[in-house]
Amino acid sequence: MWQPDHSGKILSRKTGAVHDRIKSGKHRTAIETGLNALQxxxxxxxxxxxxxxxxxxxxxxxxxxxxxxxxxxERLQEQRFATALVTEVLRLIDEGQDKDR
Structure with a gap:
């Protein structure tokens, strides 16, 4: 099962890429729509x-x-995994945006 402390560096890199796209202003509406749908x-x-x-x-x-x-x-374990992963990704993206404000 995914553990935030073991995958933190990978997630930080990936969310950093999303953050860079948000910061660029390109496709802002599409990115925000996608992030809202994930939430x-x-x-x-x-x-x-x-x-x-x-x-x-x-x-x-x-x-x-x-x-x-x-x-x-097994299904419930996978459901909790998916929720934890997406919640953490969204948190990291939001954290990156807060640093720029």
Whole structure:
């Protein structure tokens, strides 16, 4: 399972690239729309709904393990992974933007 402390450098590099695109002003609307969709569909902080119960993580869990009731624990683990990953990516992007303000 993904661990933020083990992948932090990789995520920082990737989110830095996104931050550079935002900073350039190119495709600003498309980038903001995409980031908002990730927040709405995958990440924590959506009207008191647990992130792993949002549509994105649920579909990801189903993609990884199907809908077999016997694999519910595995699906939930994947859903939590997807939520944690996207939430962390969005946090790092936001953190980079805050540094420029």
């Amino acid at each position: 709405k569909c995958f990440a924590e902080g959506n009207n008191n709904v647990e992130g792993y119960l949002l549509t994105g993580p649920v579909r990801y869990g189903q993609f990884m393990h199907g809908t077999d009731a016997n694999l519910e624990n």
